[in-house]
Amino acid sequence: MGLLLCLLAGISLFVGASPLHPGALLSDPQALQLLAVSRIPRTAAVLLTGAAMAAAGVIMQLLVRNKFVEPGTTGTNEAAMLGLLAVTLLTPAMPLFGKMLAASASALAGTALFILLARRIPPERPLLIPLAGLVYGGVLMACASFIAIQSDLLQYLGIWMSGEFSGILAGRYELLWLAGGLALLSYFAADQFTIAGLGRAVSLNLGLRYGQVLGFGIVTVSLVSALVIVTVGMLPFVGLVVPNLVSRIMGDNLGASLPVVAGTGAGLLLLCDILGRLLRYPYEIPAGTVFGLFGAAVFLYMLLGRRAHG
């Protein structure tokens, strides 16, 4: 796994619109600059985003106790976008960090509201939760589009909607280290999340402070989503597909599986980003678009293949 990641990262360093040969690094100072300013930041950004989104997805799945949720199907992303839109309209001069905070706050409110709503849905109807979440996200998205139409920001909204990494340069992605840090932090609480995934009553019986764990999880997920949307845009399906693929093989003990989930998320997203750079060379297809198509196919297989096996 680690080897594969290193290999992908190596490929990612030398793939792009301007050609770069490993041999040139020793002789050409410009090649080194290209590497330092564009390629290394971009590779790091993809890896961090993939890992953090996959971790956020798996935490969300445990907290809602449903295999079919992720920040993209619970209104978290849409709520973050609403916050971002509001800040862009009210105080256009706000620095990036302030925008990030606004997006986080609104993502937090949106996610908390959804978790409250999801509790009312009977657990024996597992497909209702993602359905309600998608409708809920759709409503928030509709609100965002209307505001955007009134203020002629609709195409702007479209840019947040398809996550991509072509604009990543040194100095424009450092917020993502924060997202990676949050994913790392959640690793230390992995056992608590695993127990919380057994439900409220069981957790309380086992002496877990359920409310605290739930709160920490919601904050982590919202912050990660907001950070990713502010820096690269929406990446649907990453948090949904990766944890499900891993959980089929490793089960749901987060202490054991979280590193694998994060690593798989990082690797798959990097693969999609490299593909996006190569398919229409020298133009790029956003990594979010490539992953969206791949993820939708995998998700449909999960939905429909399940029944075929009985």
Place this chain on the structure above:
Amino acid sequence: MADRRILGLGCLLAAAAALFLFWGLRGPTAYILELRMVKLAGLLSVGAAVGVATVLLQTISRNRILTPAFMGFDALFLLLQTGLVAGLGIAGSSRIPPLAGFLLDAAVMMGAALLLFTSVLRRTRHDIQLMVLTGVVLGLMFRTITAFLQRLMDPSEFSIVQTRMFAQFGSIDREALVMALGLMMLAFCWLWRNHAVLDVAALGRDTARSLGVGHDRLQLKVLCIIAALVSVSTALAGPVAFLGLLVTSLAHSLMRTHRHALLLPAAAQISALILVAGQTVFERILRLQSTLAVVIEFCGGLLFMFLLTRGKIW
């Protein structure tokens, strides 16, 4: 049939239509009336189609928050529009005659819907929830492609797509309208003859089958009708995502019944009434164009939130 509430709705609708036609009528009366007639027919047919289709979908899926829009219909429509503008450019896409555009949209949406319904239902042994979720995921996939295509556009191309993102009633093509009305009449006739069977189907698959209703075939037929109604109304005017949600909630709270003989006409009339009255207010009083769909979406969305907090979604 002579239910007082249905009759009352009919009177209200007639009044709204009369207001729409005759308020502020000046100048070349015959010409203006003709224009308004076409618009009114468009509003009525789109309203009725959306109302009826949403009630049917909620009956078949036994779920009170679904509208056909969430199953990828709107996303597919937008993808079509975006694809046309991106592929042919502004000049090319504006050269397509309106009737041909309507037929293309309606045919593609209908074909896709039928393919989805038949293949998924057969695979999942008629698990309707799974089918709906499949539609939703496909919708997400369409949106991803649409977003990618829209990134490649320049702002003037994008502004053309933007006008098609929300329903427009000002520029409805007459020939398309006649065709849509014909198809809708056929669908409504079938529904009228089968409304009692629908009441039984609403009890769920097992109950309906034990009462002697061929549930699975009926389900497929109803889904075909939903596909036809939604495709035609979307191709005619554009997407109205939350109108159906608003309408079915109002119809249920007004009629307080599960009988389709009452629910379907009520929903169709309420839906048409909202559109006609809304358009009248917007055009004649507020002097605004093309923002009606936006307000309807807003109210529908708020209502959905309210229903969700009350836990009334199944």
